Amino acid sequence: MFQKKIFQNSTNQNRINEKITAPQVRVIGTDGQQLGIMPTTQALELAKSQNLDLVEISAKAEPPVCKIIDFGKFIYQKEKQMRQRKGRTVEIKNIRISFNIALNDLKTKAKQAENFLTKGDRVRIEILLHGREKAFSDLAKKKLEEFKNHLGIPINVDQPIAKQPRGFYMILSKGK
Numbered sequence: 077m078f079q080k081k082i083f084q085n086s087t088n089q090n091r092i093n094e095k096i097t098a099p100q101v102r103v104i105g106t107d108g109q110q111l112g113i114m115p116t117t118q119a120l121e122l123a124k125s126q127n128l129d130l131v132e133i134s135a136k137a138e139p140p141v142c143k144i145i146d147f148g149k150f151i152y153q154k155e156k157q158m159r160q161r162k163g164r165t166v167e168i169k170n171i172r173i174s175f176n177i178a179l180n181d182l183k184t185k186a187k188q189a190e191n192f193l194t195k196g197d198r199v200r201i202e203i204l205l206h207g208r209e210k211a212f213s214d215l216a217k218k219k220l221e222e223f224k225n226h227l228g229i230p231i232n233v234d235q236p237i238a239k240q241p242r243g244f245y246m247i248l249s250k251g252k
Contacts, residue, residue, distance in 0.1 A: 090133070093120060103130075104144070126144060128146055129150075130143075166196060167197045169198070169200070170199075171199060182223060183226055198249045201245060203216050204242050213239075
């Protein structure tokens with residue numbers, strides 16, 4: 077059922093075998109070699125003799141370009157290219173540090189942030205303040221700056237240190 081949908085959608089874009097209406101076509105063989113311009117009927121016979129399909133690759137060319145290939149394999153490769161074009165989406169990874177974080181713990185979190193940044197993700201570093209810690213907001217900002225200084229790779233600050241209801245945060249991305 078799924079394959080039929082794929083074939084139906086693809087046949088609208090690429091005509092195959094008897095659906096090719098041009099009187100003459102430029103034919104490309106299975107190995108990628110150009111076989112030249114020939115009548116469509118001769119190209120169809122050539123494709124059928126190899127138990128393959130004649131697929132119209134470029135309908136707008138003069139004469140249209142057709143290739144002798146397995147149509148199912150052609151559709152599979154076309155879908156594979158579409159999936160690769162979408163690529164990887166950039167995520168924002170969260171790293172939370174505390175107000176009284178020890179130096180080695182800060183370095184460990186910085187190393188974790190480096191891993192995220194090298195993979196191409198953005199990193200949101202946040203520091204939450206509890207109770208009396210809220211009175212020392214300047215120290216919390218210094219802790220975020222210290223975290224940024226422990227990163228061993230070049231970074232861009234996408235969003236500088238900003239206040240949120242329970243503390244501060246900043247967003248970083250990989251620099252050039």
